[in-house]
Amino acid sequence: MKCELCHKADAETAIRREVGGELQELYVCQGCARQEAAAAAPPDVDAEQPVAGGMGTVPLMGMILDAAFEIVGRAMNRAEPACPACGILRHEYRKQSRLGCPACYEAFARELDAAIFDLHRARQHVGKVPQRAQALCQRRQLEARLAQAVKEQRYEEAIALRDELLRLPEPDAAKGGPA
């Protein structure tokens, strides 16, 4: 994956920094890691990261941080976003650029959507719809129209829409994570 700061070089190391009071983990190139370290000099070393404290040489710091993540792992990163379906953490999927399960797309939507736009220059699928999902799409559309009709107090139309919804076959689980 690319460096999350300059978006040019390949990301080689993980750094942490505080953004608006929230601790963020970023994957960056060596150059950006060095700059970040210079900016965040010893005085405000992250209290949660004693291993990194006072380390002058940045590549080493990166390695140690990475190692710390591996060892301390989930216990220390309770605040780190995880996919509720498969349980993988943000930094885990980002290391490999591979997601854990289909539900990860929802769990990490905020950052994934930007990455997906970068990759494809698009945000919306166009094209094939699986047979099973066609019913689901139809249901979603009817539900939206029903809500709108109720909101606008068009009750006759709402009743017709509700009946139409009731006639649809039972929805098939077309997406989601592991049970």
Added chain:
Amino acid sequence: MMLTSEAQDAPRPALPEQAATIAMSCRVRLARNLAGERFPDWATERDRERVLNAVREALSAEAPELRVTPVAGVEEQDRDMLCESHLISKELLERAAGGGVAVAKDGSVCVMVNEEDHLRIQGFAQGLDVAGAWRRADALDTGLERHLAYAWSPRLGYLTACPSNVGTGLRAGVMLHLLGSSLLGEIEPVVRGLERMRLLVRGIGGEGSEAAGQIYQVSNMDTLGTDEAGIIRRVTRICSEVVRQEHNARVRLLQETPLVLVDCLARSLSVLQNARLLATAEALEFLSALRLGAAMGLCTRLKVSDVDALILMMQPGHLQKGLGTSLTSDERDEMRAEFLSRKVARVKLKC
């Protein structure tokens, strides 16, 4: 010198035939995953076995001729052969448990199970028939979808292990032989142009972008935001433009620098006829030149399809299978040189 007049006398191949030789083959791959299952990389062995079984059942109901074989059970030489024929990937071979493959008898479709995604449905075709390759993969996909609940979302389409495949999950690739452009020093702008048009360009058999034998695979970069037919049309249109450019390059080579061309052919032929040791990548360079000669009608007793067969048969897996024995790398180089010199012994240049 004789070359110019002889070359002009030689029947000039019509463009469709040229296209068929410059565009070697194409493939369309659809990435699919099952709803509610972890992607193969994060799945346990048991998860993967469950997916493999589900796919096996779906295939036996929908396309009984496609029998799933667990990769672990395929013999090494056969695995190499499948890989060399571009039917399966190295990644699948490395997947110990739960990896599977099903190949149609005629090789026109192939399904990989538990590679990067649960399913990789691939359709193949000759030349620039990208639409044909797509129809094959698409038909099988539509059949399988009756038995399998795919992970799909209205916004992002087919959900894949890597976000770079999300949407249609469709990658359409064309294999192009671009030696003419390369000899004229024009390959760089061609590659850059393709990348500007958001196509991926990859050399086959080479390291990274280096294309051994100047054989490139060109495929779509984006899988989200354009429908399948649109992607297929786009890849076909741009690749046929590259084919036209390569054709022009070949015509110019013959007219403007015939010596460069003939020298390249003559050297390649004599190495293939006389070398005693040939590594795969090296042999590919020389066969590539011979392929150009055959396509331009400059070699006797040699068709482009002959060269394509040699390119496949001289690869490690095919070579050992053909000899019915397992060889060390050095022994292979010796057998490869021996095999190729025998196959091209009677070939002569017309110029």
